[in-house]
Amino acid sequence: MAYKNLEEYNLKVTEDVKARYKSIIEDLGEDTEREGLVKTPERAAKAMQFLTQGYDQDPIAILKGAMFKESYNEMVIVKDIELYSLCEHHILPFFGKVHIAYIPNGYIVGLSKLPRIVDVYARRLQVQERLTEQILDCINDTLKPQGVAVVIEASHMCMMMRGVQKQNSITTTSGFRGQFEKIETRNEFLKLIGK
Ligand SMILES: Nc1nc2c(ncn2[C@@H]2O[C@H](COP(=O)(O)OP(=O)(O)OP(=O)(O)O)[C@@H](O)[C@H]2O)c(=O)[nH]1
Numbered sequence: 001m002a003y004k005n006l007e008e009y010n011l012k013v014t015e016d017v018k019a020r021y022k023s024i025i026e027d028l029g030e031d032t033e034r035e036g037l038v039k040t041p042e043r044a045a046k047a048m049q050f051l052t053q054g055y056d057q058d059p060i061a062i063l064k065g066a067m068f069k070e071s072y073n074e075m076v077i078v079k080d081i082e083l084y085s086l087c088e089h090h091i092l093p094f095f096g097k098v099h100i101a102y103i104p105n106g107y108i109v110g111l112s113k114l115p116r117i118v119d120v121y122a123r124r125l126q127v128q129e130r131l132t133e134q135i136l137d138c139i140n141d142t143l144k145p146q147g148v149a150v151v152i153e154a155s156h157m158c159m160m161m162r163g164v165q166k167q168n169s170i171t172t173t174s175g176f177r178g179q180f181e182k183i184e185t186r187n188e189f190l191k192l193i194g195k
């Protein structure tokens with residue numbers, strides 16, 4: 001699955017969003033005719049389509065595309081996956097790291113597919129809790145492993161640049177299914193990701 005190239009932006013959506021951005025920028029008191037801003041409505045329209053492209057992508061198909069029969073049945077962990085998403089309340093970024101673990105049940109999955117499904121769900125208007133659950137459920141329902149765990153640590157720009165203006169707070173969310181509901185398995189995972 002390739003990520004969106006500039007040529008692939010939906011032209012009608014780009015034109016509509018561009019026109020709206022132009023009037024928003026003007027409402028905010030700027031001059032959209034000045035040199036630096038002439039192309040900004042179009043750039044912003046494309047940037048927002050890039051950042052919300054997850055709506056058009058199928059995370060189940062991504063996982064199913066690289067499932068391999070294997071007898072390995074120990075924990076597999078992919079940690080420190082970079083995350084960039086948009087909070088659905090303010091349309092401002094939240095960003096951080098995702099840690100994923102699963103214990104296979106006859107099938108392993110191509111490792112790169114885990115960060116790919118993170119991106120599919122992150123490139124939407126989100127809240128961190130739902131993002132955590134969607135990643136968890138997608139892996140659980142598709143790969144049907146013995147267990148799956150997801151931890152997300154993120155900073156929210158809406159809490160940093162505006163509002164409460166706290167620069168150092170980190171929000172942690174987590175979800176555990178199957179074997180990870182057992183405390184010793186969960187603790188092994190948390191230890192391995194350095195928590
Ligand atoms: N639970 C959760 N809340 C989030 C997330 N992203 C942003 N928020 C919060 O969404 C809430 C929206 O609250 P409102 O009171 O409607 O909005 P607001 O007046 O802009 O709130 P302040 O940010 O406190 O100024 C804020 O408390 C945000 O911190 C998220 O991923 N999960």
Ligand SMILES: [Zn+2]
Binds near residue numbers: 090091092156158159
């Ligand atoms: Zn927000």
